[in-house]
Amino acid sequence: MILHSIRMRNIRSYTDEKLVFPEGSILLAGDIGSGKSSILHSIEFALFGARRDSISGDALLRKGKDDGEVELNFQVEGKDVVILRKLKRRRDSVAQEAGFIIIDNKKLECTPTELKARILNLLGYPKEMLTKSKSLVYRYTVYTPQEEMKHILLEGHEQRVDTLRKVFGIDRYKRVAENSGFYARSLKERRKVLAGVAQGLDEKITELKSRQVVLDAAKQRVQDLTPKLEYVRSVKKEKLSELDVIETERSQLEDSKKKSGILEARLMEIVKQRSRNNSEMEEINAGIKHLNDKLESVDEKEYPLSDAIEKNIVSKENELADLNAKMSALAERAKQIDSRIAQMNKDIEIKSSRVSAAEDKRKAVGLIMAELSIKDNVSSELESIGKNLAEISTSITKNSTSLNSSNNLKAEISGLDECPTCRQKVDAVHKSSIIDTEDRKIAKLVSEIGSLEKDKASTQSKVNDLSEKLKQLVIKENGLAVLKVELNNIYSVEKELKETRRLCEEYTTERKRISNDSADNTHSEKLSIDIRKGKDLLKEIRRYEILLSEKKHNLELVAEKQKRKDELTSLQDSLRQEVGLINNEKRLLSEKMLGLSSVAERFALGKEVFERILSEEKELEVEIGKAGKEAEALASIVSSIEKDVKSKEDALREHGRLGILLEWIEKIFMRLMGVMERQVLARVHGQFSELFSSWFRIMIEDEVISVRLDDSFYPVVSQNGHETNLESLSGGEKTSIALAYRLALNRVINDMISSIRTRSLLILDEPTDGFSSDQLDRVRNVLDELNTRQTIIVSHESKIESFVDHIIHINKDEHISRVIRN
Numbered sequence: 008m009i010l011h012s013i014r015m016r017n018i019r020s021y022t023d024e025k026l027v028f029p030e031g032s033i034l035l036a037g038d039i040g041s042g043k044s045s046i047l048h049s050i051e052f053a054l055f056g057a058r059r060d061s062i063s064g065d066a067l068l069r070k071g072k073d074d075g076e077v078e079l080n081f082q083v084e085g086k087d088v089v090i091l092r093k094l095k096r097r098r099d100s101v102a103q104e105a106g107f108i109i110i111d112n113k114k115l116e117c118t119p120t121e122l123k124a125r126i127l128n129l130l131g132y133p134k135e136m137l138t139k140s141k142s143l144v145y146r147y148t149v150y151t152p153q154e155e156m157k158h159i160l161l162e163g164h165e166q167r168v169d170t171l172r173k174v175f176g177i178d179r180y181k182r183v184a185e186n187s188g189f190y191a192r193s194l195k196e197r198r199k200v201l202a203g204v205a206q207g208l209d210e211k212i213t214e215l216k217s218r219q220v221v222l223d224a225a226k227q228r229v230q231d232l233t234p235k236l237e238y239v240r241s242v243k244k245e246k247l248s249e250l251d252v253i254e255t256e257r258s259q260l261e262d263s264k265k266k267s268g269i270l271e272a273r274l275m276e277i278v279k280q281r282s283r284n285n286s287e288m289e290e291i292n293a294g295i296k297h298l299n300d301k302l303e304s305v306d307e308k309e310y311p312l313s314d315a316i317e318k319n320i321v322s323k324e325n326e327l328a329d330l331n332a333k334m335s336a337l338a339e340r341a342k343q344i345d346s347r348i349a350q351m352n353k354d355i356e357i358k359s360s361r362v363s364a365a366e367d368k369r370k371a372v373g374l375i376m377a378e379l380s381i382k383d384n385v386s387s388e389l390e391s392i393g394k395n396l397a398e399i400s401t402s403i404t405k406n407s408t409s410l411n412s413s414n415n416l417k418a419e420i421s422g423l424d425e426c427p428t429c430r431q432k433v434d435a436v437h438k439s440s441i442i443d444t445e446d447r448k449i450a451k452l453v454s455e456i457g458s459l460e461k462d463k464a465s466t467q468s469k470v471n472d473l474s475e476k477l478k479q480l481v482i483k484e485n486g487l488a489v490l491k492v493e494l495n496n497i498y499s500v501e502k503e504l505k506e507t508r509r510l511c512e513e514y515t516t517e518r519k520r521i522s523n524d525s526a527d528n529t530h531s532e533k534l535s536i537d538i539r540k541g542k543d544l545l546k547e548i549r550r551y552e553i554l555l556s557e558k559k560h561n562l563e564l565v566a567e568k569q570k571r572k573d574e575l576t577s578l579q580d581s582l583r584q585e586v587g588l589i590n591n592e593k594r595l596l597s598e599k600m601l602g603l604s605s606v607a608e609r610f611a612l613g614k615e616v617f618e619r620i621l622s623e624e625k626e627l628e629v630e631i632g633k634a635g636k637e638a639e640a641l642a643s644i645v646s647s648i649e650k651d652v653k654s655k656e657d658a659l660r661e662h663g664r665l666g667i668l669l670e671w672i673e674k675i676f677m678r679l680m681g682v683m684e685r686q687v688l689a690r691v692h693g694q695f696s697e698l699f700s701s702w703f704r705i706m707i708e709d710e711v712i713s714v715r716l717d718d719s720f721y722p723v724v725s726q727n728g729h730e731t732n733l734e735s736l737s738g739g740e741k742t743s744i745a746l747a748y749r750l751a752l753n754r755v756i757n758d759m760i761s762s763i764r765t766r767s768l769l770i771l772d773e774p775t776d777g778f779s780s781d782q783l784d785r786v787r788n789v790l791d792e793l794n795t796r797q798t799i800i801v802s803h804e805s806k807i808e809s810f811v812d813h814i815i816h817i818n819k820d821e822h823i824s825r826v827i828r829n
Contacts (some may be wrong), residue, residue: 008083008130008149008765009797013053017075017094018067019045020824031812032790032798036805041817042824043801047150047770053079054088054126056119064101068094070432083129083764086111090122131762148756148763150770151749164470164719171720174752175691175759180684187677194669201656204658211655215648222645225638229631236523238340238626238706243624253610267596270589277582277589282573284582289570291575298561298568313548320541327534337521344518351511357505365497368490382480396466403459410452413445420445691755692716698751705792706743706785714744720747722748738777746774750793767796775804783807 010028015021024240035043048062057064061827068075074230077094087111094101103119110129117125172178420441629757696716703714712726722744724731749771757766775783800807808814818827 008081008769010050010768011082013080014047014078014080015049015075016045016077017069017072018049018052018077019069020819021045021049022069022823024824024826024828026815028797029813030797032800032810033813033815034807034811035799035815035817036802036808037803037817038819039803041819043803043817044152044772045153045819047377047772047799049077050079050770051150053077053092054130054704056092056123057094057101064094064103068096068101073095088129090126091121092122097627117282117366129764133765149755149765149768150772151773160190164721166719167248168719171691172688174756175687176686177687177691178446180680180687183683184677184680187672187680191669191672191677193664194672198662198665198669201658201662203821205655205662208652208655208659210649211652213654215645218641218645218648222638222641224635225632225641227639228634232627232631232634236624236631239620239624239627243617246613250610250613253613257610258529263596266487267593270593270596274586274589277586281579282773284579287386288525288572288575291572295565295568295572298565313545316541316545316548320538320545323534323541324536327531327538328533330531332580337524341518341521344521348511348514348518351507351514353823354507355511356505358500358507362497362501363505365494366580368497369495372487372490375483375490379480379484379487382477382484385473385480386476389470389477389630392466392469392473396470397461399459399466401465403456406452406456406459410449410456412546413449417442417445418450568614691759692718692720694749694758695755698754699747702747702750702789702792703743705741706747706782708785739779739782742775742777743782746771746789749774750789768799769793769797770801771797772801773803774800775802775807778804780806786810 009030012025012027013021016023016024026046035046037043052062052067073096076091076092078089078091080087080089082088087110091106091108093104093106095104105116105118106122107114107116108125109124115125169178172181420438423438472805569789600800699716699722701712712724714725715723717723722733724733724736724744733744736744755771757763773785778786783804783806786807790810800811816827817823
């Protein structure tokens with residue numbers, strides 16, 4: 008088995024990270040708590056799922072996340088395998104969900120249990136060594152956490168041996184012996200039951216023989232009575248044939264009587280029918296006379312077609328409806344126009360008052376525009392005076408600078424004794440000459456500055472006046488703009504006023520026209536009169552049409568009654584003929600019944616003989632049935648006794664067979680299991696102890712100290728020939744013992760269980776805890792001796808980086824682990 012890569016999403020400190028594993032020796036490097044061991048837990052979770060004994064789903068899923076997953080890609084026996092397992096946070100726990108496995112590009116969705124079963128099959132792990140709570144073979148061949156290895160070293164002797172029995176599969180011998188003991192006890196219980204079943208066998212055999220004698224007697228009785236019954240049944244059959252012949256004649260007599268009765272009833276029915284026919288013919292004659300009288304009372308008249316009159320009425324009703332609708336629409340329109348005219352009059356009044364103010368606003372605009380005519384001149388004058396003011400201020404500044412310069416020069420000259428340039432002494436005359444010149448210059452500058460300040464003050468006053476004047480003109484200019492907007496609004500209102508007045512005149516004209524149209528109601532009245540007359544005529548025509556329809560119906564009734572009268576006349580003739588035929592048939596039937604008059608007496612005599620034979624047959628059947636039931640009951644009892652005898656005989660034989668089996672299990676098989684367990688355990692112990700000492704010598708090159716395993720597989724340390732307590736060793740020596748124990752256990756398991764396919768992979772978690780620098784160097788020798796295709800080491804020791812093939816650095820920042828270099 009070789010790992011290719013692993014991807015972890017929301018697993019402990021990993022949010023979403025993929026890690027690629029090359030072949031060779033690999034170091035997972037990083038600070039303590041950076042997330043190295045989480046990678047190992049994720050590998051184990053991908054293979055076997057979450058387990059409470061190692062790491063639960065709640066411990067794997069990142070805090071605050073609702074779901075997570077691990078995807079592991081590896082190769083085993085030349086097959087590329089990808090397995091994905093998922094975690095889902097429920098209300099109170101974290102559960103595993105269905106995932107999938109891909110083997111050589113063939114994907115299969117599986118439950119967590121199904122995934123584990125397929126992985127066990129791929130890795131070749133014996134299923135009896137894997138329970139629901141532990142995967143011991145994986146834990147002691149591929150990856151064993153340091154704490155778990157220390158636990159097996161420090162636990163009690165019996166617990167350690169039991170654990171190793173499970174790892175090597177040796178506990179199967181103990182289980183077989185224990186199960187054999189359970190089986191032996193069940194065999195003893197079974198033999199007790201069988202002994203109870205077999206009890207009373209001789210008595211049952213004796214009872215069976217006596218019951219068989221009685222059964223044979225009952226069967227013989229049935230055989231003796233059966234021929235008598237068969238003879239009686241043959242006689243019964245002959246008598247039954249004779250009765251059938253007589254019954255046929257008897258049936259013919261009864262049929263003749265029935266037919267005679269039927270003919271008599273038919274004659275009576277014909278008489279009644281002829282009487283009913285005569286009565287119906289009289290009613291028909293009276294009805295024909297009444298209908299002819301009604302037909303003579305109907306006179307024929309000529310009227311226009313009712314459809315044309317009806318269409319004319321509908322047309323005029325539609326015209327009247329349209330006219331009424333038009334009048335209603337005119338009335339509604341008149342209301343709308345009146346409302347609109349009233350509204351327009353109000354608008355005209357309001358707009359007229361607004362338009363009347365237009366003249367005053369036009370005058371105000373003219374006055375303001377006259378005042379604004381000087382604005383450009385004021386602005387130009389202000390700009391010119393402003394420039395003059397700036398020139399005066401510049402001159403004042405320039406003269407003030409010269410004044411300050413002269414004052415500074417006077418001060419420097421007054422205190423100067425030596426020229427700073429030529430280093431010659433400055434005499435008082437030269438200094439006085441320079442000071443006088445500067446005084447004259449200062450006096451002139453002071454006079455000019457005073458004059459300029461007066462000009463500046465005067466000019467500034469003019470600037471202020473012009474600025475205020477210009478400001479007032481700008482205010483009036485803004486007011487003018489407002490007046491112009493208001494005046495334009497008034498012009499718009501004036502236009503609206505004209506349009507409103509025009510529309511008001513149009514509405515007034517339309518209102519007069521509607522009043523004139525509404526006043527003319529002559530045509531509507533004429534239409535109403537025409538419709539009423541048309542409806543009256545239509546009613547009269549409808550009544551005449553009903554009379555004509557009744558006349559037509561009466562003519563049809565007369566024809567029907569005449570037809571029925573003819574039918575009755577024909578029927579009376581056919582009934583007379585049928586009476587003659589019936590009388591003739593009655594005569595023939597009377598002659599036939601006279602010839603069959605003795606059949607009843609012969610039938611009664613034959614029936615009496617037949618009933619005596621039936622009684623004799625019944626008595627024989629009852630006697631045979633009674634004997635048969637007795638034989639049947641006895642046969643059932645005999646069968647039950649035979650089964651009981653057979654059951655007891657089988658129980659007796661099984662009791663003897665189980666005794667032989669019980670003796671073999673207790674005296675041979677159980678002892679053999681104990682011998683096999685001791686031999687296998689001794690072989691494992693010898694190989695384990697030798698490998699343990701060998702690995703320890705590689706890590707501790709000190710001839711003074713040596714190690715071996717005692718009978719309970721506990722490390723025994725000897726120094727200078729004396730045994731030493733394990734607790735007295737240094738940290739590095741303890742770690743060397745734990746690592747040597749781990750590697751020896753790995754090698755022995757792989758040698759003993761040939762089906763395992765994880766030999767090419769080894770994971771070591773912090774194997775150098777407490778090692779000195781020299782011991783760390785010897786880890787190189789350990790890796791060389793392992794000669795494993797892929798070895799993954801988790802450690803924070805930087806020295807190991809110098810002799811592994813690959814280094815993967817893990818860094819943790821803000822509670823998130825990442826691969827920073829691969």
